[in-house]
Amino acid sequence: MRAAFYTRQGPAADVLTIGEQPTPEPGPGEVRVRLQWSGVNPSDWKTRKGGGGRQLIAPLIIPHSDGAGVIDAVGDGVPASRLGESVWIWNGQWKRPFGTAAEWIALPSAQAVRLPDGVSTEDGACLGIPAFTAMHAVRLVDAAPGMTVLVTAGAGSVGHYAVQMARARGATVIATVSSDDKARHALDAGAHHAVNYRAHDFAAQVRALTGGHGVDAVIEVNLTANAAQLPGVLRPHGQVVVYGITGTEATLPALWMMQASIRLRFFMIYDIAPADRQAAQDEIDSLLRAGRLRHTVARRLPLTRIAEAHDLVESGTLMGHVLLDVRAI
Numbered sequence: 001m002r003a004a005f006y007t008r009q010g011p012a013a014d015v016l017t018i019g020e021q022p023t024p025e026p027g028p029g030e031v032r033v034r035l036q037w038s039g040v041n042p043s044d045w046k047t048r049k050g051g052g053g054r055q056l057i058a059p060l061i062i063p064h065s066d067g068a069g070v071i072d073a074v075g076d077g078v079p080a081s082r083l084g085e086s087v088w089i090w091n092g093q094w095k096r097p098f099g100t101a102a103e104w105i106a107l108p109s110a111q112a113v114r115l116p117d118g119v120s121t122e123d124g125a126c127l128g129i130p131a132f133t134a135m136h137a138v139r140l141v142d143a144a145p146g147m148t149v150l151v152t153a154g155a156g157s158v159g160h161y162a163v164q165m166a167r168a169r170g171a172t173v174i175a176t177v178s179s180d181d182k183a184r185h186a187l188d189a190g191a192h193h194a195v196n197y198r199a200h201d202f203a204a205q206v207r208a209l210t211g212g213h214g215v216d217a218v219i220e221v222n223l224t225a226n227a228a229q230l231p232g233v234l235r236p237h238g239q240v241v242v243y244g245i246t247g248t249e250a251t252l253p254a255l256w257m258m259q260a261s262i263r264l265r266f267f268m269i270y271d272i273a274p275a276d277r278q279a280a281q282d283e284i285d286s287l288l289r290a291g292r293l294r295h296t297v298a299r300r301l302p303l304t305r306i307a308e309a310h311d312l313v314e315s316g317t318l319m320g321h322v323l324l325d326v327r328a329i
Ligand SMILES: NC(=O)c1ccc[n+]([C@@H]2O[C@H](COP(=O)([O-])OP(=O)(O)OC[C@H]3O[C@@H](n4cnc5c(N)ncnc54)[C@H](OP(=O)(O)O)[C@@H]3O)[C@@H](O)[C@H]2O)c1
Pocket: 041, 042, 043, 129, 130, 133, 152, 153, 154, 155, 156, 157, 158, 159, 176, 177, 178, 179, 182, 197, 221, 222, 225, 226, 242, 243, 244, 245, 267, 268, 269, 270, 313, 316, 317, 318, 320
């Protein structure tokens, strides 16, 4: 099969290659998916680039955890009724060398989730990391009617889903953005308010929107950059759920957090507990079935342009997901 791969870490253009690799066969409990789209996420370029403790886990890596396509073979123990199912994929390249940047992937059956009728494989390839991360964060803060949730990066891939999911659960949502375009994008997704986090009076605006109390919870894209703002925007006994940092550390307003009894939680979406995975998957599935999730594709590129795709995602300038068409090779 045709695939994109690398055998050493480094800059995208230097290490990513397109070539022939063996077509996988499904093992026991596995399905094989004929892929249509491969989704690119920040962790894909971070893993390819190396650093921060990220090592090559095998001599050859086919990158990307997210993708979508159609099951065309099943291994022992998997019902033949799965053949022909349109599926979206999670953890395609987590602790496994061969991800979705290829014509086929074979992986455990549970990691290929049936797409509801009417949801395209293009939409399905957006879901994996961003939708699971947003859903798990929204579940951890237990977004519900009567709560106000601050979703940082409301126009980011994860944040845009988090806005929709918190809103669908009945919470009041304040999204942070850095431009008018991003504000429109977050408001279109269901945010009640969008506030520019770079404005000098950002915290005052958030407090004003909450009647001076502060929000009940923050879903945080970058604790390193934003921790200092927490006392200005979060109410006592509030909670912060962190899915992103820059670098390796963050400085916390620890005295205030202790005096205000703040709950702080981190997670890595690849590695959440099976019960949390199932609960998040079920909630994503019911949102998809109800037609309540919007997906934003910023760029569609052929697989051959994978290096450009990695650089685009790394640039952080896009609003939406980057998908690679793995049939266009
Ligand atoms: N823990 C996990 O399991 C997990 C899962 C998924 C993603 N992540 C991490 O989460 C981050 C975002 O991922 P993504 O896929 O959503 O990326 P993305 O689509 O590039 O979105 C990132 C967004 O963050 C905004 N932003 C940057 N700095 C900010 C700040 N200090 N405060 C508020 N917003 C800020 C950017 O917009 P502006 O122009 O408005 O700044 C951009 O919209 C990445 O670092 C990724 O590695 C972690």
